[in-house]
Amino acid sequence: MATGARRALTFWRRSIQARVVISTLLLSATVVGVVGWLLLQQTRDGLLDQRVDTVVAEAVNETEDARTRLQSTPFNDVDAAQQQRALVEPIIARGAGRDFAVVLAGPSGSGVLREGGATYTPGLDRTSVPDSLVEHFSEVAEPAWTYTRIRREGPDGARVAEPGVVVGSQVTLPADGRTYTLYLLFPLSGEERTLDLVSRALLTAGSLLLVLVAGVAWLVTRQVVTPVRLAREVAERLAAGRLRERLVVKGEDDLARLATSFNQMATNLQRQIRQLEELSRVQRRFVSDVSHELRTPLTTVRMAGDVLHDAREDFDPVSARAAELLQVELDRFETLLVDLLEISRFDAGAAVLDLDDVNLSDVAHRIVDSTMPLASQRGVHLLVRAPQDRPCLAEADVRRVERILRNLVTNAIDHAAPEVPGGRAEVVVHVAGDQHSAAVAVRDHGVGLAPGESAMVFNRFWRADPARARTSGGTGLGLAIALEDTHLHGGWLQAWGRPGEGAQFRLTLPRRVGEPLRRSPITLIPDDAEEPV
The missing domain is CATH 3.30.450.20 (PAS domain)
Incomplete structure (x- = not known):
């Protein structure tokens, strides 16, 4: 029963023809019912008024006839009972006929x-x-x-x-x-039979009229809906990548002109999509080629930089400082080159997963331990909150999951210093799981995110504050790579933040790769967040 109701509701939502026909039928039934009821009322009132006038006139005649007969009867010769019978019996006899x-x-x-x-x-x-x-x-x-x-x-x-x-x-x-x-x-049996006959006639005529209205509405809407349905099917095939699909144009009416405009739009979209695909292919090829070509000179420069860095104690202070800065920038450049190569692999669709059962609690502890020196340098306290009685398992690529969490934790350390008095320089890593998914959330109490930035934070090279220094040596691609790694697992990577209240990034992975995600065991908005006024 419930399945049938859901199917009927789905059919009602998806079929404009059904909605138009049924709506027209209901409105027509209402109009026919009201008009029929008014006609019946007028017919009934007319029949009753006519019948009442007739019977009242007949009753007056009978009464006058009775009075005439009474006046012509010599009442001295009869008693009252005999006179009553003489009065009523002729009327009863006429009434029988x-x-x-x-x-x-x-x-x-x-x-x-x-x-x-x-x-x-x-x-x-x-x-x-x-x-x-x-x-x-x-x-x-x-x-x-x-x-x-x-x-x-x-x-x-x-x-x-x-x-x-x-x-x-x-x-x-x-x-x-x-x-x-x-x-x-x-x-009033005659009038009652007449009303029944009129009611049946109106009901039959109304039913036939409703059937005809439904048929006309179906035919009219079919002429309009069929081209729209064909356009929808062609649009779905275009969305599926079949860019050569076009509508058949028949006639010169508005629908034919709509089909012509649709075909012109599809042709323009096809041309622009191919241009964008070619541009994207060239861009990906350029990034890949440049990244690969830079590895050889970078290796040479790295060797020279290492020599200079090792010999900096023999230099004067200015040259020694220059050797140290060169080493730091070479490290950042090498990290950027590695990130660019990883991005190019994602763009080319060459990234693959090395799956294994991963305990997210262990991964969270390893990442926190490895980033503890950076947190201590920044004066940030790191804390892991994970269930102690059970593991939070997920089928995942442990290398990519560690890279995601490392990006989230280092990003939280960079922004954990509060900008309001009394704030907490603390980063908390929450781990939780259920039967269908496992999740890790990284919460900081720093500058937070302005409205709209939670969707932009995963863009390549995007920064909430371009003037803010990258103390952890970020390249601007970390969160973009983390998002690609998450999508590769079929998971979610989401962000929440408010100015002055910090931010929270949540990673949710399915227990088994390929299973759909319906909910996360950790809420995106943290429990300690203040309600907006």
């Missing part, structure tokens, strides 16, 4: 309708006369009518009920001079 029922109750104020003293059409349930109308005629009153449910005994003896109209009027018997109430009950 003209489909209405009769109840004669009275005299007024006696309540005989409920007590069984009324004369009425055989088989009729006297409760068909509503209490409100009975209460109205408890005293002498004007004629009145109301809607009711006429309950009677059917031909097969079963009790049936149908809607109806009851009209009441009063007559006075000459025999006793008292007022009696004459109720005429007219059924």
Whole structure:
């Protein structure tokens, strides 16, 4: 059930044609329903008003006829009971032929309708006369009518009920001079059948109209959506690298012009992508060639520099200092050359992993031990926080993981000195793991990162503060290489920072290379970070 709901939701999100057709169908159903309801209400009101006018007029005629007959009867010769029968029996007889029922109750104020003293059409349930109308005629009153449910005994003896109209009027018997109430009950079964027929006709017509609207909406949207869907498919093939794909142009309408513009855009993109690929290839080849060609003269200069550095004690102070600076810069130049060669291997896709099960806790301790002299020189305290009861294992290339952590730790040492009073010159290396991933986070409390710099910090040769000295001899490629090493493992390398609150870099690796990462066991925003105001 859940799978079907997800598929339906996915289909709804991805299919504009389905959304247009269903939305049009729902709106049309709403309009048809409202219009049909209004038509039914007007038809019902018209039928009832016409029926009420007819039955009221008929009831008036019956009442006037009854009064005429009463006035023509010599009341000295009959008693009241005989006069009641003479009054109501002809009306009951006519009602049997003209489909209405009769109840004669009275005299007024006696309540005989409920007590069984009324004369009425055989088989009729006297409760068909509503209490409100009975209460109205408890005293002498004007004629009145109301809607009711006429309950009677059917031909097969079963009790049936149908809607109806009851009209009441009063007559006075000459025999006793008292007022009696004459109720005429007219059924509305004919009008009910007419309304049912009209309802079925409207429902059938509405259903057919909705089917036609859905079909028209589907055909119209198909004419628009099909070219868009073809354009999407071609765009996906272009994104997959098949740059020769183009749309078929048919006609001269807006969609045809859109296809023409799309093809022109694809041609321009193809040309520019090829130019960029060629430029990138030339650039990578240039960096690789220059890096390799520089190794031979660098080796010669290194040998000469080593000779000068070893003999610096025989030089004057200025020459000795120059020999020392030459050695330092040669070290930096050699490191830069090694980084450039590594970058060129990444660009060429020649970098490979030498996989093994690596305990990130051991790697973190080795890196901290190796960088302790630099941290002591900078006055920075290094601390490792790793679980003691279990290892944090990940399938990785230990050489590349060590290089990533070394870059992160030395970078944190460079920026760990706080620029606010009372800050901590401390770098903490957190290690954690779960069933699916292992992570290392390097936290410092130094200058931090400005908004937007967390994404730029991994760019090649990018520096947050170009005027800041590189005390650890960085080349500007360390974090870029670390990011490439992380991507080679299928992991994440992310940064967080706030000005004055320091920064945290988090490395997350899957337990097995190739497995997708869904979460990290260490949060990117450290727990000791203050909430933004």
